Amino acid sequence: MSASTPPSATGATAPVSERWAPLGAALAVLTVGALTWHYLVDDAFIVARYAAHLASGDGWSMNPGVTSDGITAPLWLLPIAALETLGLDASIAQRVLGLAATAAAVLLTVRDQTKRRGLVAVLCAAQGTLGIWGGAGLETGAATLALVLVARPVWGAPGWRLAALGALVIPWLRPELLPVAGVLAFGGPRPRAVLAALALGLVGVLGFRLALFGHPLPLASAAKLGGLADGLHYGAIGLLLTTGAGGVALAGAATRTDRLLVVALLMHWVSLVIAGGDWMPGHRLFVPALPLYAVAMARGFGALGHRLRWVALALAVLVPLAMSGLQTRLAWEAGAQRRNRGPSVAAAVEGRGPVALVDVGYIGWRAGVEVIDLGGITDPVIARAPGGHLDKHVPLGHLVAREPRTILLHSATRPEVDDDGRLVRLAGYPVERRVAGLPWVRAHFRVGAVVEYGPAYWYVRLDRSGY
Numbered sequence: 001m002s003a004s005t006p007p008s009a010t011g012a013t014a015p016v017s018e019r020w021a022p023l024g025a026a027l028a029v030l031t032v033g034a035l036t037w038h039y040l041v042d043d044a045f046i047v048a049r050y051a052a053h054l055a056s057g058d059g060w061s062m063n064p065g066v067t068s069d070g071i072t073a074p075l076w077l078l079p080i081a082a083l084e085t086l087g088l089d090a091s092i093a094q095r096v097l098g099l100a101a102t103a104a105a106v107l108l109t110v111r112d113q114t115k116r117r118g119l120v121a122v123l124c125a126a127q128g129t130l131g132i133w134g135g136a137g138l139e140t141g142a143a144t145l146a147l148v149l150v151a152r153p154v155w156g157a158p159g160w161r162l163a164a165l166g167a168l169v170i171p172w173l174r175p176e177l178l179p180v181a182g183v184l185a186f187g188g189p190r191p192r193a194v195l196a197a198l199a200l201g202l203v204g205v206l207g208f209r210l211a212l213f214g215h216p217l218p219l220a221s222a223a224k225l226g227g228l229a230d231g232l233h234y235g236a237i238g239l240l241l242t243t244g245a246g247g248v249a250l251a252g253a254a255t256r257t258d259r260l261l262v263v264a265l266l267m268h269w270v271s272l273v274i275a276g277g278d279w280m281p282g283h284r285l286f287v288p289a290l291p292l293y294a295v296a297m298a299r300g301f302g303a304l305g306h307r308l309r310w311v312a313l314a315l316a317v318l319v320p321l322a323m324s325g326l327q328t329r330l331a332w333e334a335g336a337q338r339r340n341r342g343p344s345v346a347a348a349v350e351g352r353g354p355v356a357l358v359d360v361g362y363i364g365w366r367a368g369v370e371v372i373d374l375g376g377i378t379d380p381v382i383a384r385a386p387g388g389h390l391d392k393h394v395p396l397g398h399l400v401a402r403e404p405r406t407i408l409l410h411s412a413t414r415p416e417v418d419d420d421g422r423l424v425r426l427a428g429y430p431v432e433r434r435v436a437g438l439p440w441v442r443a444h445f446r447v448g449a450v451v452e453y454g455p456a457y458w459y460v461r462l463d464r465s466g467y
Contacts, residue, residue: 010124022117022121024103025107025109029106029134030103033102033294035131040094040136041136041361044136044137045362046164047090048090051093052081052090059319068219069215070379075142075173079097095135098133099131101142102145106130109158116301123247126320127320128323142269146177146288147181150262151291152179153294155295155364163190179451180268181198182195185198187264197341219378223378223383225389226275234272235275242286243320244316245319247297249277254299254300261295262296272285272286311332342366342453349369349406352406353367354371356408357409372402374394400440406462406463409458409459412458414450441462445462446462446463447462448462
């Protein structure tokens with residue numbers, strides 16, 4: 001160290017809390033992930049099933065040998081399938097890799113900060129949804145790490161090559177992150193290189209889908225795409241719950257010193273609105289940007305001189321913290337419910353395929369039966385049928401041609417069945433009620449079993465006559 005170098009510039013005299021802040025924030029993510037270890041969202045089991053089929057040589061498929069584009073993040077599937085080939089259960093690999101990526105993203109974000117490192121750590125640690133979604137089995141953790149890599153040069157960290165790597169993989173993980181990554185590219189020393197990597201990744205994933213499936217977009221874009229009203233509702237509620245409103249004020253103040261970062265966050269929010277939001281709990285589409293929000297809020301706090309900044313900061317910490325407690329409890333309960341009741345539901349359809357149902361993830365993975373995806377996430381015909389998410393008008397000809405032996409429908413109340421075994425009342429999703437009411441279904445199917453999954457979640461199995 002030269003005599004002219006301030007000791008604080010090397011971190012040699014940094015407070016202990018500042019030196020341990022990155023590890024503390026990462027451990028907070030891992031702790032929440034451990035508490036909710038048994039929680040995997042149903043779509044994560046779709047990834048697990050594709051991985052198992054890919055590893056066993058049955059192709060990129062939900063049903064063995066039938067190629068379909070039911071994976072939004074192709075790059076996320078590849079390491080899962082590789083670990084499955086080596087003998088590691090896909091559902092475990094998903095948890096481990098997702099949590100590790102999320103913790104690494106948070107650790108890098110906090111460690112990069114030369115000012116208010118402890119505050120950034122607290123803001124990240126308050127976001128329990130990072131740990132929940134990091135371990136929920138989808139690509140969220142990997143996308144979070146990729147976006148942080150792109151953002152690091154914006155807040156002064158070295159490493160444009162890592163930023164280019166993050167930009168390269170983002171199109172393969174979360175399409176709605178493309179605009180925010182494009183904005184962040186201009187904050188580093190080599191914007192052209194980062195933009196070129198982003199473009200290369202986009203061309204690569206589009207080419208991959210066109211070559212393998214004949215279309216450029218994943219089936220989820222047709223099966224689950226919401227409208228503008230859905231997007232506005234999702235964006236407004238998500239922003240409130242993840243920043244406590246006070247975080248928005250702090251991030252806005254950061255425009256004085258970190259305008260590009262704030263513009264990138266605004267672009268991310270607009271992208272979520274245009275995409276129509278998401279149906280999954282915990283506002284998972286906000287998760288990849290949460291480390292960026294933490295940096296913007298901390299810098300906005302430093303830029304504000306008014307004492308009301310403490311009120312804004314309290315809201316930015318306490319609201320997400322309170323939501324984290326609630327979401328952690330709900331995720332733990334959902335995981336416990338699946339462990340206790342899921343096997344009995346899967347057992348009800350084992351050996352009874354093809355099975356037409358909405359909840360194709362866990363049940364299809366556990367039972368190992370051929371599935372007919374009434375939600376359209378893995379079925380191209382149903383995905384492109386009229387209707388929104390869980391409200392598809394399933395073409396009767398397609399359903400009949402698939403020759404389902406079983407139809408498994410969910411209901412929020414116990415289904416009512418008449419003396420002849422016909423389903424009388426079903427509090428299911430619109431697509432389920434529509435299928436149950438088809439004359440062809442009513443003529444050829446009778447109730448074979450009713451299984452209670454939870455206090456407000458029942459399954460009714462319709463069996464086809466003659467099987």
